[in-house]
Amino acid sequence: MVDVKKIAVVGSGLMGSGIGQVALMGGYSVVMIDIKEEFVDKGVAKIKEGIEKVAAKGLLGEGQSAADVMAKCSKNIDLANAVKDCDFVIEAVIEKMDVKKDVCKTVMDNGPDHIIFTSNTSTMSITEIGKESGAPDRVCGMHFFNPPPLMRLIEVIRSEDTSDETFETAKAAAASFPCLRGDRYIAPVLKDAPGFIVNRMNAPVQIYLSWCFDQVDQKGLDWVQLDADAGGKMPMPPCMLTDFVGIDTMYHVMSYYQETLSPDFKQGKVITELYESGNLGEKTGKGFYDWSQGRDAIKSKIKGAEPAGLFDLNTTFAIMLNEGCRVLDEGIASGFKVIDDANMAGMNAPGPFGWGKRNYENAANILNELADKTGKNYFRPIELLKSGNFSKMRK
Ligand code: CAA
Numbered sequence: 039m040v041d042v043k044k045i046a047v048v049g050s051g052l053m054g055s056g057i058g059q060v061a062l063m064g065g066y067s068v069v070m071i072d073i074k075e076e077f078v079d080k081g082v083a084k085i086k087e088g089i090e091k092v093a094a095k096g097l098l099g100e101g102q103s104a105a106d107v108m109a110k111c112s113k114n115i116d117l118a119n120a121v122k123d124c125d126f127v128i129e130a131v132i133e134k135m136d137v138k139k140d141v142c143k144t145v146m147d148n149g150p151d152h153i154i155f156t157s158n159t160s161t162m163s164i165t166e167i168g169k170e171s172g173a174p175d176r177v178c179g180m181h182f183f184n185p186p187p188l189m190r191l192i193e194v195i196r197s198e199d200t201s202d203e204t205f206e207t208a209k210a211a212a213a214s215f216p217c218l219r220g221d222r223y224i225a226p227v228l229k230d231a232p233g234f235i236v237n238r239m240n241a242p243v244q245i246y247l248s249w250c251f252d253q254v255d256q257k258g259l260d261w262v263q264l265d266a267d268a269g270g271k272m273p274m275p276p277c278m279l280t281d282f283v284g285i286d287t288m289y290h291v292m293s294y295y296q297e298t299l300s301p302d303f304k305q306g307k308v309i310t311e312l313y314e315s316g317n318l319g320e321k322t323g324k325g326f327y328d329w330s331q332g333r334d335a336i337k338s339k340i341k342g343a344e345p346a347g348l349f350d351l352n353t354t355f356a357i358m359l360n361e362g363c364r365v366l367d368e369g370i371a372s373g374f375k376v377i378d379d380a381n382m383a384g385m386n387a388p389g390p391f392g393w394g395k396r397n398y399e400n401a402a403n404i405l406n407e408l409a410d411k412t413g414k415n416y417f418r419p420i421e422l423l424k425s426g427n428f429s430k431m432r433k
């Protein structure tokens with residue numbers, strides 16, 4: 039395995055800053071990289087704030103102060119130069135294939151011969167990102183969940199070209215990044231397929247959400263009413279979660295699924311308009327919601343709202359069950375237990391298989407009705423769901 043001492047995090051935004059924080063907490067030297075000084079400064083300031091909170095709770099290593107940890111954090115806006123003395127790279131730039139391929143190639147052209155490149159892409163082919171880099175065997179996927187310091191899951195994805203040494207080094211590095219909410223859960227992804235495990239299983243939920251958003255718009259309802267439909271049973275209800283993840287990320291992810299999974303992933307009117315307006319959610323201060331008063335203010339508005347009667351949790355479970363069956367069918371995960379456990383570790387929400395074992399016939403009806411209602415045939419139940427045979431695929 040490669041001896042990892044210094045890590046470069048490329049992209050110092052929402053995810054990059056969280057990843058930089060957990061890498062520092064794991065004891066590594068970290069260089070934060072972005073395209074502009076102001077972006078890298080903002081990312082480093084967020085890391086410092088996080089590390090100081092951890093220090094105040096006495097959760098840094100023996101005798102370590104926030105200043106000791108931050109002394110191992112540097113910044114750079116020249117990628118080629120920054121990676122010269124790094125052993126490991128985690129890329130968290132925008133969700134665009136050509137940008138990721140460019141970043142990967144620059145790293146491989148300029149880093150030392152042993153350097154490993156990992157991508158935090160939400161959906162995209164790791165094989166394609168690495169193909170023209172000159173060293174595809176040293177490229178691997180490392181997918182964190184937002185926010186990386188609090189969400190336990192990291193998916194490690196083997197591409198068609200990833201070497202054993204790269205895969206093992208990436209899994210060991212992932213396991214060494216501390217999590218503030220319990221032990222890390224590392225899910226090995228056995229096949230490089232769009233969305234990997236957790237995002238793939240939740241992918242068609244985005245078609246459903248996008249349809250719900252457009253219904254709210256057509257009926258002249260309020261976003262808080264759609265979020266009230268979740269009845270407080272989700273850690274973050276639909277509009278809030280979309281703002282939290284970033285409307286640009288949802289938009290790009292749906293574009294990629296449109297090309298790779300089905301044209302049914304076409305974004306609806308509301309998501310497209312928000313994306314084009316630049317109101318991208320919490321990170322820009324405005325999306326569905328105005329975030330200037332903080333998360334709790336939004337939560338309390340949702341609590342008092344009249345439900346819209348559009349979004350339904352059982353429908354979400356049925357959609358996830360169907361897609362989880364596709365994940366099993368395609369050999370992306372070894373069994374449904376990994377999928378359910380990964381969903382809990384990555385989204386703080388139960389996966390669908392426990393529910394599905396008791397409800398798969400009902401799920402098939404729900405899915406057919408939804409396909410009729412929305413005109414999206416991607417929702418139709420697949421054979422593995424209808425037969426209930428997924429329940430024999432635990433491991
Ligand atoms: N460093 C140090 N401490 C931090 C911190 C950081 N970076 N971030 C938060 N904390 C601390 C807070 O200060 C707080 O401390 P106190 O308890 O002392 O006040 C504590 O951690 C808990 O933080 P919050 O109050 O913010 O936590 P919460 O209870 O409100 O839960 C949440 C937040 C875990 C994010 C929860 O809302 C949740 O589970 N939401 C769902 C998130 C989700 O689904 N993520 C996955 C999205 S999909 C994805 O990521 C994949 C993709 O590719 C798009």
Ligand code: NAD
Pocket residue numbers: 048049050051052053054071072073074077117129130131132133134137141158159160161181182183184282283284287321
């Ligand atoms: P973000 O917009 O907050 O951050 C992206 C950063 O990358 C920006 O600061 C941007 O300036 C920088 N950047 C763009 N091109 C660059 C380049 N060529 N070199 C260096 N930096 C560059 O986005 P984010 O939400 O942090 O997402 C980053 C990646 O992580 C995406 O691939 C996304 O799909 C993935 N991801 C996002 C989430 C989420 O919930 N937002 C969760 C998991 C994975």
